[in-house]
Amino acid sequence: MEFRLTEERRMLQDSLRRFLAESVTPARIAATTDDAAGHDPDLWRRLTDLGLPGAMVSEARGGFGGDGFDLMVVFEELGRAGLPTPLLDSAVLAGGLLAETGRDDLLARVIEGQVIAFAHAEPGSRYDLSRVATRAQRRADGWHVAGHKAVVHAAPAAEALIVSARTGGAVADEDGLSLFLVPRDAVTMRDYPLQGGGRAAEVHVDATLPADALLMPEGTALAAIERAQARATAAQCAEALGLMEAIKTLTVDYLRTRKQFGQPIGKFQALQHRMADVLIEIEQARSAVINLCGHMDAERPLRERHVSATKNLVGRAARLVVEESIQMHGGIGMTRDYALGHLAKRLTMVDHRFGDADFHLERFVALGAA
Template sequence: MDFKLTEERQMLQDGLRRFLADSTDHEKIAATTDSDTGLDAALWEQLTEMGLPGAMFSEAQGGFGGAGFDIMVVAEELGRAGLPTPLIDSAILSGTILAATRPELTEALIAGRIIACAHGEPTSRYDLSHVQTAAQKTADGWRINGNKSVVHSAPAADAFVVSARTAGNHDAEAGIALFLVPADQVQMRDYPLNGGGRAAELTLDLTVPEDACLTEDGFALLQTANARATAAQCAEALGLMETIKTLTVEYLQQRKQFGQPIGKFQALQHRMADVLIEIEQARSSVINLCGHLDGPDSALHVSATKNLIGRTARLVAEESIQMHGGIGMTMEYALGHFAKRLSMVDHRFGDTDYHLERFIHLAQAAA
């Protein structure tokens, strides 16, 4: 099979890689993370002008991409640079939902507006249907009460897509509504994320107009948005692994012991070969997922890929740090940032154990 990128995607990849190499590094990312919003607004504006949010939407939605491989190209390059952006949170998670419910807002998202997705809760444990935040219809609109946890890019967002339960018990798939809530109407406690960027805990105790409800049956949309976001997260992890691999190979070639580069030691060569093989297997898995992202069995591919990415990420992070020795643990050296960010990949959109169980369940149901 031919896995070459189309001419348009190749141009986007090349341009984005050159731009990010000149525009950011781990020190700038650390400084941005310590800022109020966790976002380099000028850099995000430049990325928007390059068309990154637009690549997450189809032509019918006002963008110029929207397919799985468009997501992969962009997310992998962001991962290669180790750069946290609101792309997954706004253009993919919220963007997928808003494109189906409020298509007039996609133009603003493509232009760089940040609308974060507030779905996860303190006790949800990756379960999409576990929603305890309640929404009750009143004469004044919708009364929403509850808490949302680890809402990425929240400090930089001017609105949130919020999930809340209108009917059923706390883990039923039916009865989950989605609302568009202005950021100034929620209570927020923000904090830096391990590996860059900022997130927040949201406390919701407000009334929104009746037309703030995007849909009263939002579970299917949440599934679609989550699948696309997971694919982007896996592609970002792949980019992180590629940079870690490059840093490690360079270190093995430069660091000398007993008068020769340590990369000539057979034991380290074998360990590095294992890392390279695992990264290539991870790449194949991400390609497979992006090719099946819009298919009927996408959920199965999402769990298979996320499980493999989680296991590979741990191997790559641990091996690279060990082969670097003590310098690999210092945050002054770039590897520390990339390894930390890669380690956090397993904790978003479901860890390896969650997706292993989910894969087994989905495979049994399909048999």
Template structure:
């Protein structure tokens, strides 16, 4: 496995770091609290063609591999950007891989930044279990009728199209019988409650009350969507781990700068051996997390069992390291590390919330053990 970035990926990384370093300002983040994202930053990312890195050439992009995802999301995490690029990856790749020609036109529009996407899969009682789907889809004439609830649908209220999972057969925890549907914005019978997230961006609770869809809304084969959902979440988990890696690097950099400038007893506190050891431990843990993320990104195209073992191993490790880095960074800053006005606060929140998405460290430890035993 070659760990070095290709020339194209290096150019993408450099361009993204420069752009986000200038664009993600306190003013842009404050404006994004209302809408869930900054239209200016999203337009800039679209103009740079960043979304193309999330899709293969056959899907209208220029990347789509694990290391392409790592480059993009590490820089988003490093800057603390709140734009819904992860939702584009989740929903967009599902549409690109399962949709017909008409549905795939949405992917081209999404890559250009013209439309927003969201993926509604989690439910109030599902926790982190992908196969637990209670929302039902029943045939109604030439179409479908959907009834159920979806929870924490990131970008749900802002999306022009929502990819929704629903059970067309089987029991609530069966892997077989899960189907995917494409819902346009404004479809009758959908109730959306929008709310802000603590780390930035918006999510929504969605109620489907007898939503009627045409037959063409079905994505892929009926009842056979679980494998595609699991693959999509594997990619998204790699992306979110890279995001956490970038956020940890920023937290470490902020801490290092503070240790060099904050003085006590007439000298910078960074000269105190105890703090030097803690800073060194942070660096070592972050580098271990980086190795795990690289390993996962390199195995996204492996067979299912190998891929999923790396998914859970990496998510567990990154979750543990993210918590350690957030706690150590805040503690070494002292009182200022707790203030809302200081940048470290939003990165600490980001790391805490990233651990919860797609399964926290404890969940993935248990899943890793089960996968290895199997």
């Protein structure tokens, strides 16, 4: 496995880091959550001009990246800035599914910056990808899709949604899932802000769609969803790594400048030990994310074991980094006007998407025993 960035990835990393450092402020981040779309439209347009959606898609499908390390480079920098964007939901999740359906016309829209959300999770499904109650029936005038999708990230900004629905089998069967393209005006939404920034929605579907709305028939959809979620999990872990690096920088600076008893508190041995634990956990998380991104194209059993191992480790490391950084900052770490508050909340919420640390520990054991 090659650990060094290619020249192209290093250029992308440098340009993205400079752009985010110049453009993103705590006040601007706070405004994105209050915006109806859940992100800053102007910043999103400029990020699209930089080519970020295209970096999530392979050259064969009209992009210029798509590898695991492309995900890592981009999302680590977004994590450093703490910026909510629809990139993960539109370009990684929905884009990954569209690449497998062969709908390059829709994928081109995603690369151009249009947002397509993926509506899959439902109330009570937890992290089980096969537990889908939404139903689709074939009728003379097309497909009738009806159901309720929960916590659909980026839905308020989406022009269309990819909706999973059951065309056969019982609620938890692994067979019988299909994917449909549903226009925004065919669903009703109740949107709300997310704790770590951005917005999501409860989505209710009860619509008749044309026959060509079927993107992927039953038999292949569940495997495609699992592959897309593996890539999204890698991106989420890379973002968590960037968040941890940003929190580390803030904490180290604070320990150097905050004085107690006439000297910087960073000279106190107890705080030095706690900071050393944080640094060790971040380096372990980095190694795990690199390992996962290097196995994105591996066969399913190996890939999914790396997914669960990394998500478990990153979840545990994120909790320690958040707790220790706030403890070492004191009360200022909880204020909205200070950057740490937002970064800590966003990092905390990373553990609750695509399976938390406990879920992935059990999944890793089960995959190993299979």
